[in-house]
Amino acid sequence: MEGLRQQTNRLEGVVPTAPSFVAAAHELKSPLALVRQLALHLESGEVSSSELQEVAHRITLTSERALRLTTDITKSSRLEDSLFSLEPLNPIVLCQEVVDEMRPLYAAHGRTIVLTSRARSLLALANRDLLRRILLNFVDNALHYSDEGPVTITASLRDGGSYIRLSVRDYGPALPSTMRKNVGQKSVGMHSRPESSGLGIYIARQFANAMQATIGATSHHDGATFYVDIGTSSQLRLL
Amino acid sequence: MSAGHVLVIEDDQWFLSLVKKTLERNEFIVATAGNIIEGMAEINKGVPDVIILDFFMPGPNALVLLHELQSYGDTAEVPVVLCTNNASDIPRDAISAYGVVSILDKTTMHPEDIAAAVRRAI
Numbered sequence: 001m002e003g004l005r006q007q008t009n010r011l012e013g014v015v016p017t018a019p020s021f022v023a024a025a026h027e028l029k030s031p032l033a034l035v036r037q038l039a040l041h042l043e044s045g046e047v048s049s050s051e052l053q054e055v056a057h058r059i060t061l062t063s064e065r066a067l068r069l070t071t072d073i074t075k076s077s078r079l080e081d082s083l084f085s086l087e088p089l090n091p092i093v094l095c096q097e098v099v100d101e102m103r104p105l106y107a108a109h110g111r112t113i114v115l116t117s118r119a120r121s122l123l124a125l126a127n128r129d130l131l132r133r134i135l136l137n138f139v140d141n142a143l144h145y146s147d148e149g150p151v152t153i154t155a156s157l158r159d160g161g162s163y164i165r166l167s168v169r170d171y172g173p174a175l176p177s178t179m180r181k182n183v184g185q186k187s188v189g190m191h192s193r194p195e196s197s198g199l200g201i202y203i204a205r206q207f208a209n210a211m212q213a214t215i216g217a218t219s220h221h222d223g224a225t226f227y228v229d230i231g232t233s234s235q236l237r238l239l
Numbered sequence: 240m241s242a243g244h245v246l247v248i249e250d251d252q253w254f255l256s257l258v259k260k261t262l263e264r265n266e267f268i269v270a271t272a273g274n275i276i277e278g279m280a281e282i283n284k285g286v287p288d289v290i291i292l293d294f295f296m297p298g299p300n301a302l303v304l305l306h307e308l309q310s311y312g313d314t315a316e317v318p319v320v321l322c323t324n325n326a327s328d329i330p331r332d333a334i335s336a337y338g339v340v341s342i343l344d345k346t347t348m349h350p351e352d353i354a355a356a357v358r359r360a361i
Contacts, residue, residue, distance in 0.1 A: 029324040
């Protein structure tokens with residue numbers, strides 16, 4: 001059993017110190033294998049007309065998930081060569097866009113995603129595309145690695161308004177303490193959920209670093225919160 | 240008359256529903272669980288003839304259940320079919336001692352392979 005456990009630990013620790021081909025391949029296996037099984041189901045010819053549309057929809061959503069990951073990986077690999085402009089943006093609007101984008105995937109799994117805000121006027125200084133991708137990553141993880149219940153995105157002002165926290169709360173297995181410590185650090189070993197390579201979190205952290213933001217995680221007895229902290233725009237402070 | 244009782248433990252709901260349909264089409268009676276804890280609860284309700292088990296899931300992984308099954312006389316002999324994306328990385332020799340009779344690779348298998356594996360296990 002010890003040998004098996006070591007092998008399991010190796011598999012769970014497939015996370016690299018950089019988004020290697022191995023980690024990317026590992027992470028892409030799940031959606032691709034599912035797309036293949038769904039397609040084989042269609043090929044079998046034993047699909048009712050009412051089920052046909054549902055299976056096709058699942059193929060679409062699952063392949064979109066794989067494509068999101070491949071886009072993140074390619075973007076992540078080019079981060080060091082690129083400059084990312086920061087712009088004042090309303091994070092609530094951005095969060096709503098993420099909710100709207102992911103709602104069909106959540107609905108297809110019988111789940112819900114909601115947005116709450118604890119502040120009226122927020123203006124963040126961030127790169128819109130990178131921040132959107134961080135949130136998509138958190139929301140995607142929350143769907144696939146939590147059990148049930150709604151997933152909530154919350155935007156709130158912190159530290160007297162010096163920064164904004166966008167958090168994604170899910171209800172699933174609690175995070176290991178090592179994961180909480182590592183999520184915002186350069187060292188890895190942060191496979192938040194056992195079947196995840198942690199590549200998504202690694203990439204989210206890279207995106208955050210590229211725009212002077214930080215990410216982190218909080219464990220709850222019934223789930224987890226992943227968050228990104230971003231600076232407020234000075235335009236807000238002038239208001 | 241059913242072909243047997245099968246418990247499928249798999250966290251991906253869509254994959255789970257595909258496996259359930261395939262097995263039911265092959266006249267098995269199927270119970271399902273989305274994680275190891277739910278799987279243990281299902282086993283407490285009634286010991287299945289075969290367990291189809293994903294390896295990595297939120298919460299405890301398959302090793303926890305395999306160890307638990309070996310701890311009790313009425314579950315130690317239940318054959319387990321592992322169904323995982325990481326089939327090529329699972330050491331078959333080490334895991335066969337824990338009731339695993341076959342390992343299916345989700346990335347290459349055909350849906351009917353599940354039913355065939357269950358029939359072989361029974």
